Amino acid sequence: MVDVTDKAVTERSARAESAVHMSAEAFALLSEGNNKKGDALAVARIAGIQAAKKTADLIPLCHPLALTKVEIEFELQPEAHCVRVRSYCRLAGRTGVEMESLTAAAVAALTIYDMCKAVDPAMEIGPTRLLEKNGGKRGHWRPGGERHD
Template sequence: MVALTHLNQRGEASMVDVTDKAVSERSARAESTVCMSADAFAQLQAGQNKKGDVLATARIAGIQAAKKTADLIPLCHPLALTKVQVNFELDETNHSVHVTSFCKLAGRTGVEMEALTAASIAALTIYDMCKAVDPAMTIVNTRLEEKLGGKRGHWQRDAIADGAEAPAKDKSEGRK
């Protein structure tokens, strides 16, 4: 069984000491999807939301959230991020917005939580700005898609089904 790293010997919550870890380039990509009514989607797509530019606001919110992750999640290390990117794909068929985030740094600990926070907060911002039209929206499939760096190296969600690592793909810039 793998020992939990955020508990000390007495079982108390504890921030992991990363002082002795080597600095390496690390990145992570996460995603989330906001599903909404046809009316809310049409309004968002046409840029007619009464609160303003939904996607521009959600992008800024996601970037800010990544930078504030350590303030939101108690045992996360504050990180000097060198890149945060938040992008959107509009799915007309399913009336949904697919959010992707990408975070990168050179550091001693990973950026998975920052990427997940960016995708989550961007999705929540879309919800907030569109809820007057569709309070029944859902946010689904918030998840880590890929991480690079650290002692575990490369991991990606679409790896071979038996758990082996798939060959590396160049997705370092996330979706455009």
């Protein structure tokens, strides 16, 4: 693990997203809340939050973090039969929360897959990506590497 003892404690946050692409039938059941296994989005929200909290147990060399906020949101895209999963993680600490946010989005997407796979085992997950991060040496970062202070 990287030694972060001498780093300043700053407010840090990260946003990530993933997507689950599925058949029209699976999307209809999911969006109407008629999935046989129950409310997939509610379960996926809890799974994403739990995953963020357990990231250090899942990803080698990640620091265990005292997260102060984890949020999971879903955007249903009916025309594409897609669910976009967005996560937001925040804390005051010495290291960033990118991995927690990415893990939250990925596990929420995997949970949607698990709950809908009986209807559509050909679902696809992805891309999963970091949308932005704040705090630390880089300040405000977005894809493309641009810094926004």
